[in-house]
Amino acid sequence: MCTLEKRGRLFLLKLTGDGEHRLNPTLLDNIRSAITQIRSDPSSSQSVLITTSDGKFFSNGYDLALAASDPPLRAVMAAKLQSLVADLISLPMPTIAAVTGHASAAGFLLAMSHDYILMRRDRGFLYMSELDIELVLPAWFMSMIRMKVVSPAAKRDVALTAEKITADRGLEMGIVDSSHGSAGETVEAAVKLGEEIVRRGADGHVYGRMRETLLREVLHAIGSNESASNGVRNSGSKL
């Protein structure tokens, strides 16, 4: 489902296998465990997280087939994703999404929950598919879009036209930080960026607190969405 590897100061979180990496409860729990492991690593405040995936997909969103067969699971997946995103927002280290496959709906949201998006340009797209499948985007998704997509036209195109956004288009729109020739090159570039960031030597705990403040509208929207406030938000305070 996912693996966690350490390479020097870099944490590599990979969604494994050739499937769609649908964000079902199991995968979400696995990813959250990985994040917990990262936090408890003693060198974490001088590290960087890189999230990537095997195969054709970064993630194709929630497991809608599962939700159709067992409707209460829809709310469970939503709650677990909100918790994961809140965790990523408060993570005491910079985060890079190396998008080497399609990222749709909640999968696109997951990519946007990282500080940097590096993407392959030869194939794959970012796709807020909800309009096409007649689901209304939750307010907290919209909040993330508002924070990560600046121009009004681009916001409109992401949310209201369900555009399939290639890396180069994503670059134009300011969603993607850099585009690369292949999956391999994208991960390589993410590793290079990660090492560069580590060299800057910033304190991860301070970084995480700053990011929480920068993205506080998103955290607020997530908080308002949570019925049972069981989302563990470890702000990794240095105190």
Next chain:
Amino acid sequence: MCTLEKRGRLFLLKLTGDGEHRLNPTLLDNLRSAITQIRSDPSSSQSVLITTSDGKFFSNGYDLALAASDPPLRALMAAKLRSLVADLISLPMPTIAAVTGHASAAGFLLAMSHDYILMRRDRGFLYMSELDIELVLPAWFVAMIRMKVASPAARRDVALTAEKITADRGLEMGIVDSRHGSAAETVEAAVKLGEEIVRRGADGHVYGRMRETLLREVLHAIGSNESASNGVRNSGSKL
């Protein structure tokens, strides 16, 4: 005052006559009736609204002369415009403003209340005139400006310098989506864009709900402004 025409799946709302199309209570009521008519059309969830005008003006704003002669009407016009804009934000279809003349103050706001702004480039400008006529912009106008004008410099120029914004400048600032050689060409382009959007086949009700979420700060600011909560907000839910 205004006419409503249906062309295939496109609704064409036109502010008629050669005057300034000042947003007085009567015109605002006419516009709101037209919107109500549109909502009740059975094919509305697969349609697009295009708003345009005759003559030299898209709209020159509130009827300030009327307000000077009868001060309570100022608050009345403001309430009716808030209600109209809330209606436009929740409208279950994409909206295009084909700006073929000057749009000042509340008129500029009305244009910005649409998803797309197409504008003629040979004459006419968008003009947030309030600074020049010594009126303070209401908070909800500013909320709309924040959502529709991305860069800090552009927001400053719109709100605090009362710049007269031509189509070309509007394009630069990201307020205008495309500009065209004449009034007729602008309307033609709007029709073409409308037809393209219709072809995509997205569900209007979902679209409307998404837009409400995207622009919820504006709706919130509108709501906070209303003393008597009599603004009817039909979110056109599919349920």
